[in-house]
Amino acid sequence: MNRPTGHPAIPAPRVGVLLINLGTPDAPDARSVRRYLAQFLSDRRVVEIPPLIWQPILRGAVLTTRPRKSAHAYGQVWMEGGSPLAVHTRATAEELQRALGDTAMVDWAMRYGNPSIASRLEAMKAQGCDRILLAALYPQYSAATTATAHDAAFAALARMRWQPAIRTLPPYHDDPAYIAALAASVERHLAALDFTPDALLASFHGMPERTLHLGDPYHCQAVKTARLLGEALPLPVHLSFQSRFGRAKWLEPETEATLGKLVSEGVRNIAVLTPGFSADCLETLEEIALRARDAFLRQGGEKFAFLPCLNASAEAISLYHILIGRELAGWVDETSF
Ligand SMILES: C=CC1=C(C)c2cc3[nH]c(cc4nc(cc5[nH]c(cc1n2)c(C)c5CCC(=O)O)C(CCC(=O)O)=C4C)c(C)c3C=C
Ligand SMILES: [Fe+2]
Ligand SMILES: [Fe+2]
Numbered sequence: 001m002n003r004p005t006g007h008p009a010i011p012a013p014r015v016g017v018l019l020i021n022l023g024t025p026d027a028p029d030a031r032s033v034r035r036y037l038a039q040f041l042s043d044r045r046v047v048e049i050p051p052l053i054w055q056p057i058l059r060g061a062v063l064t065t066r067p068r069k070s071a072h073a074y075g076q077v078w079m080e081g082g083s084p085l086a087v088h089t090r091a092t093a094e095e096l097q098r099a100l101g102d103t104a105m106v107d108w109a110m111r112y113g114n115p116s117i118a119s120r121l122e123a124m125k126a127q128g129c130d131r132i133l134l135a136a137l138y139p140q141y142s143a144a145t146t147a148t149a150h151d152a153a154f155a156a157l158a159r160m161r162w163q164p165a166i167r168t169l170p171p172y173h174d175d176p177a178y179i180a181a182l183a184a185s186v187e188r189h190l191a192a193l194d195f196t197p198d199a200l201l202a203s204f205h206g207m208p209e210r211t212l213h214l215g216d217p218y219h220c221q222a223v224k225t226a227r228l229l230g231e232a233l234p235l236p237v238h239l240s241f242q243s244r245f246g247r248a249k250w251l252e253p254e255t256e257a258t259l260g261k262l263v264s265e266g267v268r269n270i271a272v273l274t275p276g277f278s279a280d281c282l283e284t285l286e287e288i289a290l291r292a293r294d295a296f297l298r299q300g301g302e303k304f305a306f307l308p309c310l311n312a313s314a315e316a317i318s319l320y321h322i323l324i325g326r327e328l329a330g331w332v333d334e335t336s337f
Contacts, residue, residue: 015104015331016129016164017324018120019093020136020149021279023112024083028074034067040112045148047246048208070282077285086110088279089137091312092320099317103336104328105129111149118156124164131165131331135324137278139178139225141171142207142218167327173221174228181310181319182225182275183232188315189307190271197271197305199236199262202226203288204276206241206250219251225275238262242274242292243283255288259296270296273307278316280309 025036041047041058049057074083081087093108100106105127109120124132136149150168157163172178190196204222212219223239230237240258241251253261262270272292274284289306296304310316325337 014128014130015328016124016127016132017096017100017104017106017328018117018124018132018134018153019089019096019106019108019320020117020134020153021085021089021108021110022145022281023110023114024085024281025071025074026083026114028071028078028083030067030071033071033074034063036113037067037070038063043112043144043148045151046144048211073286074282076290077282083281084285085279085281088281088309088311092137092279092316095312095317096320096324099321100324101336103332104133104324111145111152117149117152118159121153121156121164125160129164131167133167133169133324133327133331135169135320135327138276139171139278140173140204140218140221140276142216143211144207144216144218146171167331169323169327171217171221172323173225175323177319177322179225179228179232181315182229182273185310185313185315186229186233186271186273186307190305193305195269195271195303195305197235197269197303198267199238199270200229200233201238201240201255201258201262201270201272202229203240203242203255203272203274203292205243205274205283206245206254208246208248209251210248212251222276229275242287255292256295259292259301260299263296263300268301269303270301271305271307274309277309279311284309 023036023040025032041062044051047054077084079087089108093106097106105124107120107124109115109117111117121132134150134153136146138145157166186200207216207218226237226239238258240253240255242255244250244254272288274288277284293304293306310319
C-alpha cells in the first residue's frame with residue numbers, strides 16, 4: 001500500500017478473533033452442573049417464560065433434580081483435559097492460531113461458565129487488540145445461542161471506556177465451505193470405519209417450536225443444511241431434532257423417534273452426525289453416541305456409527321480460515337489469506 005510521504009507509518013492494528021461456544025460445567029459433579037445450569041437456564045433468550053413464573057420452577061424442580069442426573073451423564077464423557085466442549089473449543093482456537101500466524105490473535109470463550117466472554121475480551125484488549133471479530137461457532141443462527149453470545153459480548157463492551165471495534169460472524173449454515181467441510185468429514189470417518197450405511201441422520205439440537213413461529217431462523221437453516229449435505233453426498237440424509245427440554249412442544253421430528261421410524265422403513269445400518277454442533281459435547285457424546293445408539297439397536301437396527309463433530313479437524317480449520325478471513329477484510333492485509 002502506498003502511503004503519502006512525510007506521514008508517519010500507521011501502526012498496524014492488532015486484530016483479535018474470539019471463538020465463542022455455549023459453555024459447560026467446570027467439573028462433572030452436581031455442584032458445578034447446578035451452577036452452570038442456573039446461569040444457562042436463567043438466560044431469558046434461552047427460556048422465554050416470564051421470570052416470575054420460570055424462576056420458582058427452575059430453583060425448585062429443575063435445579064434440585066437435574067444437576068445430579070446431568071453430572072452422571074457428564075461423567076460418562078468427561079475427558080482428561082476437561083469437558084469435551086471446552087477441550088475441543090480450546091484445541092480449535094490453538095489450531096486456528098497456528099493457521100493464522102501473526103495475522104490475528106485467536107482466543108476462545110464460553111457464553112456460560114468459564115472462560116467467560118467478558119474476561120477474554122478484557123484480556124484481548126489488554127494485549128492490544130483494537131479490532132475484534134466475535135465468532136460464535138453456531139452454523140445455524142438462533143436467539144438462544146448466537147444472539148445471546150453477542151448480548152454477553154456487548155454487555156462487557158458496555159463497561160469499557162475505550163472499546164475495540166467489533167464485527168460478528170454471520171451464520172454459515174448454507175456456506176459451500178461449511179457443506180464441503182461436513183461432507184469431507186463424513187466421508188473421512190466412514191472410510192476409516194469401512195462402513196457404508198443405508199442412510200445418514202443429521203441430528204440438530206432442538207428448540208421450542210414456538211421460536212420458529214416467532215421468526216427464529218434456526219429451524220429453516222437446519223433444514224437447509226441437511227438438504228445441502230444430502231446434495232453433496234451419495235447417501236440419503238434425514239433430519240431430526242434432539243435434546244428436548246421442558247414441557248413445551250419442540251421442533252420435530254425428534255431424533256430417537258426418527259431412528260425408530262427409519263428402522264421400520266428398512267434402514268438397518270445408520271451413521272448419525274450432529275452438524276449443528278461445532279464441537280462434541282454432552283449432547284453428542286452421551287445423548288447420541290451412547291443413548292441414541294442404544295435406542296436404534298433396541299428398535300431393531302443393526303449397525304450404528306456416530307460421526308464426530310468438526311471439532312479441531314483439518315476440515316474445521318480450513319473452514320474457519322475461509323469464514324473468518326472473509327470477515328477480516330480491510331482489517332488485515334488480504335494477501336495473508
Ligand atoms: C447447537 C445449538 C444449541 C441450541 C439451539 C440449543 C438450545 C437449547 N438448549 C437448551 C437446554 C439445554 N442445552 C444443554 C446443553 C447444550 N446445548 C448446546 C447447544 C444448543 N442448545 C450444547 C453445545 C450443549 C452442551 C453443553 C455441554 O456441556 O456439553 C443443556 C445442559 C445439559 C443437560 O443438563 O442436559 C440444557 C439444559 C434449551 C432450553 C434450548 C433452547 C431454547
Ligand atoms: Fe442446548
Ligand atoms: Fe441432552
